[in-house]
Every structure is written in C-alpha cells, then in structure tokens.
Amino acid sequence: MTKTTTAAPAPLLGTRALNRATLSRQLLLRRSPLSVGAAVEHLLGLQAQNVKPPYHALAARLDGFAPATLSGLMADRDVVRIVTMRSTIHTHTADDCLTLRPFVQSARDRELTNFRTGLTGVDLDRLADLARELVEESPRTMKQLREALLVQWPDADPQALAVAARCRLPLVQVTPRGLWGRSGQVELTTAERWLGRAAEPAPAAEAVVLRYLAAFGPASVKDMQTWAGLTRLRAAFERLRPRLVTFRDDSGVELFDLPDAPRPDPDTPAPPRFLPEFDNLLLSHADRTRVVPKELRGRSWQGNQAHRTLLVDGFLAGLWKLSDDALVVEPFGPLGRAQRDEVAAEGERMLAVLYPGAAYDIRFGTVVGG
Numbered sequence: 001m002t003k004t005t006t007a008a009p010a011p012l013l014g015t016r017a018l019n020r021a022t023l024s025r026q027l028l029l030r031r032s033p034l035s036v037g038a039a040v041e042h043l044l045g046l047q048a049q050n051v052k053p054p055y056h057a058l059a060a061r062l063d064g065f066a067p068a069t070l071s072g073l074m075a076d077r078d079v080v081r082i083v084t085m086r087s088t089i090h091t092h093t094a095d096d097c098l099t100l101r102p103f104v105q106s107a108r109d110r111e112l113t114n115f116r117t118g119l120t121g122v123d124l125d126r127l128a129d130l131a132r133e134l135v136e137e138s139p140r141t142m143k144q145l146r147e148a149l150l151v152q153w154p155d156a157d158p159q160a161l162a163v164a165a166r167c168r169l170p171l172v173q174v175t176p177r178g179l180w181g182r183s184g185q186v187e188l189t190t191a192e193r194w195l196g197r198a199a200e201p202a203p204a205a206e207a208v209v210l211r212y213l214a215a216f217g218p219a220s221v222k223d224m225q226t227w228a229g230l231t232r233l234r235a236a237f238e239r240l241r242p243r244l245v246t247f248r249d250d251s252g253v254e255l256f257d258l259p260d261a262p263r264p265d266p267d268t269p270a271p272p273r274f275l276p277e278f279d280n281l282l283l284s285h286a287d288r289t290r291v292v293p294k295e296l297r298g299r300s301w302q303g304n305q306a307h308r309t310l311l312v313d314g315f316l317a318g319l320w321k322l323s324d325d326a327l328v329v330e331p332f333g334p335l336g337r338a339q340r341d342e343v344a345a346e347g348e349r350m351l352a353v354l355y356p357g358a359a360y361d362i363r364f365g366t367v368v369g370g
Helices: 015-025 036-042 053-059 067-075 094-103 105-119 124-137 142-152 158-168 191-195 205-216 221-228 234-243 337-354
Strands: 079-083 089-093 171-173 188-190 245-248 254-257 273-275 308-312 315-322 326-331 361-364
Touching: 015 205, 036 053, 036 067, 036 079, 036 089, 036 094, 053 067, 053 273, 053 337, 067 079, 079 094, 079 191, 089 094, 094 105, 094 191, 094 205, 105 158, 124 142, 124 158, 124 188, 142 158, 171 191, 188 191, 205 221, 205 234, 205 254, 221 234, 234 254, 273 337, 308 326, 308 337, 326 337, 337 361
Parallel strands: 326 361
Antiparallel strands: 079 089, 079 171, 171 188, 245 254, 273 308, 308 315, 315 326
C-alpha cells in the first residue's frame, strides 16, 4: 500500500510579523544610510500627487536627508515626476521612468476605455504623434495641450483628449515643478526629450516582482497587482516560485518573499513616523491590515483626498498637519505619556530636517472621531 504525504502548510506570518517585515523593507523601522537616489530606486518610486510628499517620505526614511538633495537630482534630471503605477504621479529615477512606465503601459491603455465616448472619431495614433510634436517643441501645460488638440478634433471632449495624450505618451513634469521651496505650474514634455535618451523595453514581469518583494514584501499576487494597477501577474510569481519562499497570513492567503529578505521579530520596536499623504506604504497591498488596523480602515481618506498619517508602533495611529505656527497631531485614540513624548521628538526631528529655522509648536489635537 502506497503512503501519500501531505505537504506541510506554509509558515504563518501574523499581522505584526508582516508589519515589521514591511516597515523594514520600506526603511521605516530604522532610518537608512542609503543615498536619496538609491532610496528612490529601492522603493520603486515615491507617490508624488503633490510636490511635498516625496520629501516628507524620505525625511521619515533616510538618515541625514536634506530636501536640497532630492531637488538637485530633479534639477539634474536624474529623478523625474511621471504618471506610472495606478495612474498616479510618482517620483522615479530616470532609469525607472524609462522602464517602469512601459511596464504599466497596458494599464494606461485600458484607462482610455473610460473616456471612449469623448474620443469618438479620434485617431489615437495620430493624437499621440501630434501631442509628442507639441510637447517636444516646448513643454506644455495640460490646458495648452487640450486647446491644441481640440483644433484637430473640435467635437471631442477636451479633457478626454488630454487624458489620451497622458496615457499614450510618457509625459514628465519639467522643473521647477517638484523642487523644494520653488513654485511652478505643471508643464509636460516626453521622458525621452527631457532625459535625452530613448525609452527602454518593459522589463520582464519577474524582474519587477523581485523588486516589489524587496520593497513591499512579503506579499501576495493580488498585493502586487494592487501596487502596479495591473492584472495577470500570477504566472510571473509561479515562474519564480522555485527561487522564492512562501508563507500564509492570518486569512490563509499565500504570500511570496525573497529568501534572504529581512523579516524581523514581531516585537522589534517601531518608532513613530510622520508620513505624507498618499504614501505608498498605505497603498501598495490589497490587504492593508499589515499597517492599517481594520477598525481604522478609511480613516486616512476624505473623498478622494488622503490625509498625512502618523504611525505609532508601526501602525496607523492618527493624522497630522502643519498650521502657520504648529505641527498638529490628531491621534485616533489615547496615547500614553511615553508615546506622546516619542511622537513629539519625531515631530521635532521632521521639522528640523524639512523646515530648519522655522518656529513651530507641537500640539496634540482633539482625538479624531469615527
């Protein structure tokens, strides 16, 4: 009689274990000595819907960070702002701009189906060629681009025309937009023109999976699909399975990871961190409970706008904002004296890094209601 053996279940990673592993990959468990460029590359870009979030994100993650360093990389065109994952603006290294944008191009093509009624009769290939000519001749605002395209397709929806250009072309925001302490409207040109070199072929999905796990793992297939805004990535994970290790979360979902990636003890201390709105830590997993407790789901958003968030013991614990004279911390629940002192000390550090010489009080506001 032949005996059958049942494979042992994958090891369990509880919520705190996932939290500490993810914080470590995100450079939030302890500040990293990485250079600004290396950090932007490791993190696969930083959410940049507004100008300040990438600076706040790096201030929370890097030892010795100075805003002028990131601004300098942008001015030198080593780092750029471009729409990539989830159709949102990210700050990427020049190399990632030229590869990750092609990687998610299929999602940008699908996005256009939402605007098809406004694009009736529009030849999208011709539109892309015309838009490229316009923005490579001189950087254009979206308003200028809409107006120029509307001359060619007067019956189309102006907004749809501009979205089509953004989806079909890798349009970067030129400086001074994005520089710390500078102002500038959004003006666009192609990545190729701005960087002086051609876009590269999209990387193999397996290569991006490995980078995603290094920055956001351990993670499920659905987690990465949420981060990228793509579907059908299961096959890439399966091809990599012999090179990866697997776990399961509290719900039994299979998680993949790099064998030698850090997975700290769940009781490893996690200092408070002030994160910007739209930080990728909170947006890059299908199941966000590794950072956002279930009872706080949706508390960091209002409509389609995100609040700046506070982590305490590694988890979402409140919101924060800057007024004219104060850093105002609004916790979701009571903080102990030691926690308040740690939060205040972290706030003072953030202010010294980003706003040296400015006079801000640190105030704890009324606990935010449900």
